[in-house]
Amino acid sequence: MENLNHNLWGDFLARKDEWKKDFKRGIRHGIPIALGYIPVSFTFGLTAVKGGIPLWITILISLTNLTSAGQFAGASLIIANASLLEITLTTFVINIRYMLMSLSLSQKITPLMPILKRCILAFGITDETFAVASLEKKEITFPYMLGLIACPYWGWALGTALGGIASSILPQALRNAMGIALYGMFIALIIPAAKKARAVSLVVLTAISVSSLFNWLTPLNRISGGWVIIIATVIAASVGALVSPREDEEDE
Amino acid sequence: MNKILMAVFLMAVVTYFTRMLPIVLFRNKLNSQFIRSFLYYTPFAVLGAMTFPSILYSTGNLFTAIIGLGVALLLAYFEQGLMKVALGAILAVFLLELWL
Numbered sequence: 001m002e003n004l005n006h007n008l009w010g011d012f013l014a015r016k017d018e019w020k021k022d023f024k025r026g027i028r029h030g031i032p033i034a035l036g037y038i039p040v041s042f043t044f045g046l047t048a049v050k051g052g053i054p055l056w057i058t059i060l061i062s063l064t065n066l067t068s069a070g071q072f073a074g075a076s077l078i079i080a081n082a083s084l085l086e087i088t089l090t091t092f093v094i095n096i097r098y099m100l101m102s103l104s105l106s107q108k109i110t111p112l113m114p115i116l117k118r119c120i121l122a123f124g125i126t127d128e129t130f131a132v133a134s135l136e137k138k139e140i141t142f143p144y145m146l147g148l149i150a151c152p153y154w155g156w157a158l159g160t161a162l163g164g165i166a167s168s169i170l171p172q173a174l175r176n177a178m179g180i181a182l183y184g185m186f187i188a189l190i191i192p193a194a195k196k197a198r199a200v201s202l203v204v205l206t207a208i209s210v211s212s213l214f215n216w217l218t219p220l221n222r223i224s225g226g227w228v229i230i231i232a233t234v235i236a237a238s239v240g241a242l243v244s245p246r247e248d249e250e251d252e
Numbered sequence: 253m254n255k256i257l258m259a260v261f262l263m264a265v266v267t268y269f270t271r272m273l274p275i276v277l278f279r280n281k282l283n284s285q286f287i288r289s290f291l292y293y294t295p296f297a298v299l300g301a302m303t304f305p306s307i308l309y310s311t312g313n314l315f316t317a318i319i320g321l322g323v324a325l326l327l328a329y330f331e332q333g334l335m336k337v338a339l340g341a342i343l344a345v346f347l348l349e350l351w352l
Contacts, residue, residue: 192331210301
């Protein structure tokens with residue numbers, strides 16, 4: 001009996017260590033995302049409050065929505081006194097891309113993960129947390145996702161509050177410079193993977209070409225950013241899947 | 253005021269459901285090789301589309317953005333990790349902004 005207790009206790013401690021390790025790893029990966037979020041949410045707070053939305057509601061938007069394009073669009077529609085239907089539909093269209101990301105993440109977590117945990121971590125899926133999480137080599141665990149989401153969530157809220165309170169807390173030069181943080185992080189994710197696999201380079205170059213076309217070609221550049229990401233992703237990932245299909249057990 | 257709160261509530265619900273439904277509904281591994289491959293390449297496609305050309309407009313100045321992009325590419329090529337690459341790009345842009 002004592003032996004059994006000892007084993008259970010040891011098992012519990014081992015699992016607790018595992019939990020902590022994954023959570024800390026998530027936190028570490030989340031810090032650069034949070035840094036990148038601050039200038040973006042700062043701008044959001046600034047424009048929303050300037051547009052006439054009360055400060056506390058502006059912060060509430062960031063705490064409950066946690067999305068950049070959707071919030072900017074939603075806030076500008078609120079300011080323009082648009083109908084609730086219009087606001088709802090626009091938010092949906094801009095955020096359709098999350099369905100793709102959520103589907104992709106469903107393949108990276110254990111099928112055994114209970115629904116409640118899935119519901120909790122789903123809240124923290126953003127373009128950036130998705131990209132970082134899905135490039136993890138192993139299966140993604142619940143504590144890892146909690147850690148990954150924590151700093152970006154509070155960074156997003158903090159930036160919104162600061163932006164809403166004052167426009168000149170950070171010097172302009174630093175705010176401009178911080179605008180590049182997220183992209184620096186993306187590049188750090190893309191380049192090493194592209195160096196290793198030619199198919200990945202092909203996918204990235206295809207996506208970049210499509211998004212450039214939509215940015216610079218005259219009739220195409222009227223399409224909103226959320227759509228461009230969806231279109232570029234579907235085209236580029238299809239090209240990758242057709243040119244270089246993955247074997248079942250290839251996990252990296 | 254109530255209408256604004258209602259709008260915020262609807263935005264939050266719609267945004268949450270787009271994130272929550274697929275991950276809750278798809279509880280098993282998908283079988284189709286095409287879909288599995290497609291989903292494997294999805295993050296790289298999203299990252300590429302999000303980064304370029306948006307990075308060129310991220311600092312409010314095309315010149316500093318291009319230098320920042322170059323610094324990030326260089327650091328990433330030598331596999332310096334997320335934080336170093338992000339901070340390196342910020343530092344490069346910040347110093348240029350002060351100098352310009």
